[in-house]
Amino acid sequence: MDEDKKVEEPVYKIAEIVGTSGSSVEKAIENALTRANGTLRNIRWFEVVQTRGSLGSRQQIQYQVLLKIGFTLETLPVDPPFNIDLP
Numbered sequence: 441m442d443e444d445k446k447v448e449e450p451v452y453k454i455a456e457i458v459g460t461s462g463s464s465v466e467k468a469i470e471n472a473l474t475r476a477n478g479t480l481r482n483i484r485w486f487e488v489v490q491t492r493g494s495l496g497s498r499q500q501i502q503y504q505v506l507l508k509i510g511f512t513l514e515t516l517p518v519d520p521p522f523n524i525d526l527p
Contacts, residue, residue, distance in 0.1 A: 450512040455480065456489070459505045465491055468505040482512040 459472025469488065477483060490506035 448515065452484065452510045453513055455509045455511070457507055457509060459507060461503045462500065463503075465503050465505055468503045469507065472505060472507050473509075476507075476509050480509065480511050482514065483509055484512055485510045 455476070457472050457476055459468040459470070459475070461467035461471055469486075473483075473486060487508045487510075488505060489508055492504050492506075494502045494504065496502055
């Protein structure tokens with residue numbers, strides 16, 4: 441394949457975060473993604489791993505949602521100084 445016509449093959453990193461809300465599971469997901477978007481770049485997907493809740497004082501419900509967030513790593517500006525040949 442011609443060097444100028446290489447197709448980029450992204451590499452992903454996964455982060456786990458917990459979103460919370462006093463109103464709903466959906467709002468907990470939205471809160472988590474909004475916060476992550478302010479810190480992480482190139483977010484491509486998320487997966488809800490776990491949903492739970494807690495009861496506070498006066499029986500106030502707190503929804504908690506564990507998310508895995510996948511984001512692409514940024515392309516290196518230059519070729520790495522080494523090559524790895526895999527079988």
